[in-house]
Amino acid sequence: MDNTVILSGTASNGIAEGLSKFLKLPLIKVENKILPDGESYVRIPKNLSGKNIVLVQSTYPPQDKHIIELFLLLDAVKSFSPETIILVIPYLAYARQNQRFNEGEPVSIEAILRIIGTMGVESLVTVEPHRAESFEAFEGKTLIIDPIPTLAHSLSKEAKKPVVLAPDHGAIQRAEELAVILKTDYTYLNKERNRKSGEVTLKKGNKYDFGGRNVIIVDDIISTGGTILNAAKFARKNNAGKISVMAAHLIMAGGCYGKLKKAGIRDIIGSNTIPNSHAKIVDLSKVIGEGVFSVLEAKGTF
């Protein structure tokens, strides 16, 4: 434990600080700047030879800049020949390009995880990735943090008997988990996404009467909000009370916030894996910290 440090990368959004406090470990912040030609410069201002290094680097927008900075940081970290490198990526970009939907596409997330695997990372800790299967491309160990209990805990008492709504088939497990925590029930929508146009439509046969009860739509990520808007529309049409949404990762690009508000969504609940000024933000440092602790413990470090 004496030998372990938290290293805050160029995109931590407070999580490195939170880990440092929760785990009572020293915090080191990387120096960084953009050079006049647009290249990123990073530097670790302290010699970390022989340490256990917990590097925190999220990959929220601008994603490509933060990913390149991650690669540069890993090169700098390795120059110290550390005892071990544990990488915390609170939000992992490119997670939705997780298969070749059309011939000639990359599997972007696997390409990135494979690169990270070549750069000396022993363990990777991430929050609610789109599909856990993608991590088979990473050659080290992976620990996936479940944000749902922490997010659920943040709900006010009055909100604790809603219907949980999964906006598509992929969110069913999340919805079930949240419903169990809230001691309530859940349902889900069948939707289809056109892989060429990206358009989302509801399949026929979606039926549910919300009977005036409040609804919480739960997903892993809100990107442009199309999926959530579809679900909100469905809930509104089928006699829902107040509608809220909950997702760990809030990208909310392209006027998403305005659209969600306009659709009558009352609360947006998310986490600090991505900076966001519109939503109710829940700090995940503690649950991530518990994960990092378990990795260090398994190594006999704690």
Added chain:
Amino acid sequence: MDNTVILSGTASNGIAEGLSKFLKLPLIKVENKILPDGESYVRIPKNLSGKNIVLVQSTYPPQDKHIIELFLLLDAVKSFSPETIILVIPYLAYARQNQRFNEGEPVSIEAILRIIGTMGVESLVTVEPHRAESFEAFEGKTLIIDPIPTLAHSLSKEAKKPVVLAPDHGAIQRAEELAVILKTDYTYLNKERNRKSGEVTLKKGNKYDFGGRNVIIVDDIISTGGTILNAAKFARKNNAGKISVMAAHLIMAGGCYGKLKKAGIRDIIGSNTIPNSHAKIVDLSKVIGEGVFSVLEAKGTF
């Protein structure tokens, strides 16, 4: 040869087209777009199974986006199990962070070359990188294209008896080569760069009387132009005639063009490794094409 294609990446600036024409090989352009959340999407629109693929991807600004797109393209290319992948990077970013100038820094260029080496690239062709030694980090073969003869050939007759001026010690070989081609003489400046502040100053003892002759300052890259401005000032002070500059890679960031013009620099001569609307641009497709041809020939493909 029947089996070889030129694949134009997301940053080719006409060089893929030029190679296709010069080598009489089919040209395929990747599809690409920016998704609403800011992630890059790329796709190769044609099945390239078993082909020799010459992928052209420069890494001019925005550098990080173009580098990530390169990694995604290589993943997509590999999905076809091609016969061989030859990668042409006309301008290679991060080439000046080629050593740990201060403890805790990455060797950025080596980190990037090492990644490319893990992604199935057999041969890498690039133009005038900052230091050839960096390519030891790349596990495949490297061919470095010398742009000086092509750039020199573009000079007008009247400009062909100038003094060639290397703006620092690192540019001496370039200056000598250009002077030999132009059948003229050269000189150089001793400068120092402060590694913390980035400031460039002349060492004492620089002396030369240009005697009214025209001067061509030659370098590998013009980034912000600080080095070139220093050299132009020195030339002006020491009785130079018309002053021109020549460099393969024209980044010219941060109002550089205005500064060069204000310093009385008449012509800026560069190449199409980077888009630039201010300079006299020389197409390097032919000399790069000759390099690619030699790589294919060595493989017995031509």
